[in-house]
Amino acid sequence: MLTSLSIKNYALIDSLQVDFKNGLSIITGETGAGKSILLGGLSLILGKRADLSSLKDTTSKCIIEAVFHIENYNLKALFNAEDLDYENQTIIRREILPSGKSRAFVNDSPVKLSSLQLLGERLIDIHSQHQTLQVVSHDFQFQIIDALADNENTIFNYKTELKGYRTTQKELKRLLDSKAEAIxxxxxxxxxxxxxxxxxxxxxxxxxxxxxxxxxxxxxxxxxxxxxxxxxxxxxxxxxxxxxxxxxxxxxxxxxxxxxxxxxxxxxxxxxxxxxxxxxxxxxxxxxxxxxxxxxxxxxxxxxxxxxxxxxxxxxxxxxxxxxxxxxxxxxxxxxNLDASIEEKQTEIDKKSEILNAISKTIHDKRSKAIPDLSQQLKNALMGLGMPNAQFKIDLVPSADFLLNGKDELSFLFSANKGGEFNELKKAASGGELSRIMLAIKSILSKYMQLPTIMFDEIDTGVSGEISNKMGDIMLQMSETMQVFSITHLPQIAAKGHWHYKVYKEDVAEVTRTNLVKLNKEERIVEIAQMLGGVEMSDSAIAHAKELLN
Incomplete structure (x- = not known):
């Protein structure tokens, strides 16, 4: 989880230091107050490329530093693979120099941007209504099904065997090439x-x-x-x-x-x-x-x-x-003797193939068993999110080849309307529907696997009060097992948070600055009342704000 964030000399931010806790954290603020700036700074920590325009003061360097508690994320293998020093409390720092050069550090060790991106993917998932492509990718769809099917260890064994199988295939090809050349x-x-x-x-x-x-x-x-x-x-x-x-x-x-x-x-x-x-x-x-x-x-x-x-x-x-x-x-x-070696290698491949087929069948059977449960859970979740007729048609199509995660090809089809035709998600669902589908999927996944910190960026745009209330409930439920952030304009969702932060602008000496502050109970009432009724708060807005918070 993200425990603290420090940003200096980035865009409209002069200096910002904020601590975060587990649970559901709400971030609100007027349009243009700088919420996108906050996300932009966080994206640099996750490995996004930077440029000189990011600097507020072009004569000083920009420093963004985030502290993560990663004990439950099973990241030791990744740290070893990237030759990084593992610490349960890991500090990531990004610096942009006035020259335009960028440097990145993990626990004070310099790292390449590619390593930072790999690590960032495992730490924070930023999700907005414009970033729903993940849900239409086959890899992510397999991840959903395999989470419900409890296939993690089985797929790990499969991948280990597949690596050996492909190595042996390469050895056989070398023998065949050698034979052709030798002949x-x-x-x-x-x-x-x-x-x-x-x-x-x-x-x-x-x-x-x-x-x-x-x-x-x-x-x-x-x-x-x-x-x-x-x-x-x-x-x-x-x-x-x-x-x-x-x-x-x-x-x-x-x-x-x-x-x-x-x-x-x-x-x-x-x-x-x-x-x-x-x-x-x-x-x-x-x-x-x-x-x-x-x-x-x-x-x-x-x-x-x-x-x-x-x-x-x-x-x-x-x-x-x-x-x-x-x-x-x-x-x-x-x-x-090449023929004997080729025959021996082919026998080895056949044995590995038998093992892979057996593991693949186990993976397939567990997936087949999990699909009806997943379809029902998605249907139930989307019903509460204003999509009562949403239906999924999930099919596993056997493949003749050994794929990266088994021998199944996935058909993940969707229909939003009763009696409507099933089609691929990216064709059958609108942007708003995809956003709600992603929320539903993430909420289901959070029950079966340890997800990284997730940040929902205004996915409630254009959603009615009742549906937004349900969306807030889902986020709150997810926050029981993971850290959740929601950047929102809706008071119904804002009131669900365990913690509430406000992004605001202020003019100091004719210079506009963006800042972030954690709100106390009274300040939350005021913020939510203003979200309900505008800057001129009425008594009814304040009462409504208190009611939502209670």
């Missing part, structure tokens, strides 16, 4: 992969193949060298083995004369053993080395394949080719 590249990637798989690549084999190729390509030259080396080792006269054997024998005889020749003998003995082993190796190599044109052809083909692949993929070694093969295997596997 374009799949054949090419699979071709490249098959080339690399058929090459049967092994890290390090290029060097081995090159060495084998060099051997096979030079068999005769190698055999010639091996044979020559074999002869050098095995010649009876000058062969290495014969020479080393003779040297060993000589040193063996010398070491018998002195131990100092023993080391030489051992070294030659070792060399002879090593050379003998080399000789045996040369013999084996000669026997094993054969020209193999077929193997040479195979090695040549494998080398050509590897070199072609390295050139094709612009790499320098087999290891890089193997890495490319692994990458292609992953891409091809992803494409081949």
């Amino acid at each position: 374009k590249e799949y054949d090419y990637n699979a071709f490249l992969l098959n080339e690399l798989i058929e090459a049967n690549l092994v890290d390090g084999e290029l060097e081995e193949l090159e060495a084998e190729h060099e051997t096979l390509n030079n068999v005769e030259a190698i055999k010639e060298k091996l044979s020559s080396s074999y002869q050098l080792m095995n010649d009876d006269q000058i062969g290495v083995l014969s020479t080393l054997t003779e040297l060993k024998n000589n040193l063996q005889k010398l070491k018998d004369f002195s131990f100092k020749y023993d080391d030489l003998f051992q070294r030659v003995q070792s060399s002879l053993i090593e050379m003998d082993d080399v000789f045996g190796e040369l013999d084996v190599l000669q026997d094993s080395l054969e020209a193999d044109p077929k193997r040479l052809e195979i090695v040549n083909a494998k080398l050509q394949t590897i070199n072609n692949l390295m050139h094709k993929h612009a790499v320098n070694n087999v290891l890089e080719l193997i890495e490319i093969k692994n990458d292609l295997e992953e891409k091809v596997a992803i494409t081949e």
Whole structure:
């Protein structure tokens, strides 16, 4: 609820400070006294855009500050979402600087205008005869029915499930898009992969193949060298083995004369053993080395394949080719596995769809049950507001799609006259009728949900005394569970209020100023008497005013 309002340097208001309480507060004043200025200042608190013309004194800044008690409004989630500090007593301040710039604060923290608008919608509902579009909107009509149907928690669960459902749908679309894109590249990637798989690549084999190729390509030259080396080792006269054997024998005889020749003998003995082993190796190599044109052809083909692949993929070694093969295997596997992922995601969507359908049915059934009650309550309320033949035809039309609040489309039709055709509210009801319909709806809603502070701005214009009396009764009834303001010209409504405030103009030093004052009991009698009979109050007007107040 709004507990206080302070306005400085705004339009005709120099400085105004007023406190408010719960219940029904009446605001009256002569035409042109500045009631619209008061609403304009309040609208700035609710996030309306401002301009420099709002400043009374263009050399000073305009400051509008309102204090709200919001403990019962369930606004902590909104404060968290907007990154605001939550306080049960929340202070909203709006400043308009002489430069034309505007600043807004919630509990002394700067906020964007969009955040202020979101918060403002939950704090005050300003309703005039020219602001009845809300009642013809489908969202608001659903809000009415769902309030009576006690659907708040069910719809919350539905929206939570719907969020998950739509997220999964997006994931499925991404998979389908990926598949479509992957299919374009799949054949090419699979071709490249098959080339690399058929090459049967092994890290390090290029060097081995090159060495084998060099051997096979030079068999005769190698055999010639091996044979020559074999002869050098095995010649009876000058062969290495014969020479080393003779040297060993000589040193063996010398070491018998002195131990100092023993080391030489051992070294030659070792060399002879090593050379003998080399000789045996040369013999084996000669026997094993054969020209193999077929193997040479195979090695040549494998080398050509590897070199072609390295050139094709612009790499320098087999290891890089193997890495490319692994990458292609992953891409091809992803494409081949996409169908399984798509099927899995579709199954998940189907399960979520079943849950949503079940919740939607619960929402629909509760709405269907609440509609007759709502129609009857509206009929009863409007009968007392001078619309005895008003009738509503409310139908739920099933939708094939999951909508934001279920699977129902709403047909909210109205007929003001007996035997008249039903039509959409905005077409079937006049401005005055819409205003009374809105009052009736708000009064019904106040029984089922915590509404923000509501301010009725002269919705009683053109209404007769008896109907205005009933309108006042409805506002008074609403004020039992919420804070209600009524800006009115009718004494019947003014007398219903728990509190009465008067907007007035005064000229001070040839400057016109607007102010707001709370009336005491005697001042209320005078104000209502003047509303009844004009400035020149008669005794009967005063008596009538007292009677209304009693």
